[in-house]
Amino acid sequence: MTRAPAIRARCKECAGNAAEVKRCQFPDCSLYRWRGWVEDKAAPGVRLTRRPAIRAYCRWCTKDQTVEIRLCPAIDCALYPYRGSGSPGPDSVRAASPRRVEPNRGFVFGGA
Numbered sequence: 001m002t003r004a005p006a007i008r009a010r011c012k013e014c015a016g017n018a019a020e021v022k023r024c025q026f027p028d029c030s031l032y033r034w035r036g037w038v039e040d041k042a043a044p045g046v047r048l049t050r051r052p053a054i055r056a057y058c059r060w061c062t063k064d065q066t067v068e069i070r071l072c073p074a075i076d077c078a079l080y081p082y083r084g085s086g087s088p089g090p091d092s093v094r095a096a097s098p099r100r101v102e103p104n105r106g107f108v109f110g111g112a
C-alpha cells in the first residue's frame, strides 16, 4: 500500500464508508484534500503533500506529542507505516503497550 490508498483507508475508517468520505464535512483535517481518488481543490495554494498531511494527522491524533507518533502502538491504523519520516516497514512495530488506542479519538492513557 502506498500513501494515497492508506489515506483513503484511514478516511473510510473515520467516516464509515466511501459515500461519507466523499461528503466529509471536515476541511480542516490534514487528510481532507487527499481523501478521494481525484484531488479536489479544497486547499488551493497550500503546498501540503501526502507525507506532511499524514504527519499532521498523526500530530492531531497524538495531541501534538510527537514522540508518541514514533511510539504509536496502533499497528492496525492505515497510516501506521507512513507515520515516520523514513520508509514504511514492519521493523518499527513496537512491543505491546499498556496503552490502548481508539481510532479517531487519539490515545487513551492508562487503558487496558
Ligand code: SF4
Binding pocket: 057, 058, 059, 061, 062, 068, 069, 072, 073, 074, 077, 078, 079, 080, 081, 083, 101
Ligand atoms: S493511530 Fe498512530 S499511525 Fe494512526 S493516525 Fe494516530 S499516531 Fe498516526
